Amino acid sequence: MTIRLSENYPKLIRDLFLYDVGEEHYPNKELTPQQIFQQVSYMPLDLETSYDAEAMLEETIELPYTQSSTDADRCYLYGPAGTNDPRCELLNSNNTEFEYKINMDTCPAIKDFIEKMNAIGQVTYISFKRMMPKHFINPHVDSNCNPFKVYIPLTWPQGTYFKMYKKGIIPFKPLVPFLVNTGNNIHSVVNDSNEIRYIFSFYADWSTLGWQTITKNSYGKLTVDL
């Protein structure tokens, strides 16, 4: 699918969305978690856990964001103890202690979600992002970050797109988590709508049995539909 964006966006982004016809393809066979991490750029992830998404969205709207003039406003919420915001889980970090970065008294639903994720396996970094209408993120690679993150849209207004170069538009819907490889794939995000977009994303210790099981099971469910 290609998209014709409004003239509001830089030509590089408009051309990427208009002319890049690449698509993600899933091998139609069982893969190990390691093969999934090596070969899949994005896929839906079944977290096998219930959570109060409505309450999370209400709390998300009230978070203390650091504002950006053109891309996404950020709120760093959970990560390695005692360090400044690394903006992601860095490839060379070996942290073992993690902590909340804001007072969580007003965010019980978000805290409950994080505790449930930590029960699967250690979560290493979480941030929430608010993107204003007509804002955008230029094409980039998160190469200093853990390549794999879980990306969960809380809202996904019509006109909001996440494009991965040569891999297509990720078919995000509100509250459907995806595993995305943003460390090896150049990507760009736009909010070409008139509404604010809210998402959060987190990194995890993918070597843990819990996260490997979630990843493998999610891929298995995906291939059923192929």
Place this chain on the structure above:
Amino acid sequence: MLDSIQIAFDVESQGEYKVLLNGNECSGTKVIPIEVLPTHKLNTLEFCGDVVVNKLVLDNIDTEYFVHHGFIENSQRGNASKTCVKYFFKTPIWSWFLDWKQNDNSVIRELSKAHQGFIPL
């Protein structure tokens, strides 16, 4: 028939300088419509003279810090030269630039840059 794109640039120079596309001198000011080679070929763009190339916009796409990746004398890379700064690019620009950017920001390249500073590609 060859495709045509527009190039724009910001160049500081001591004295006169020439702009050469694929070896042919371009006439004009700071915005030049040029005919480029077929998509499988590399184009060359040279700024010859005592020059510093500060900005390079190809097909209305700002190539950002690519401008510092010019080929200069003594096997060096940069955006300033006493003789010529030479750039290579392909079309379409959006696709070539994204490939270049993805490569320049790969983990391996980032490690090299962190260890050695800027190194030739």
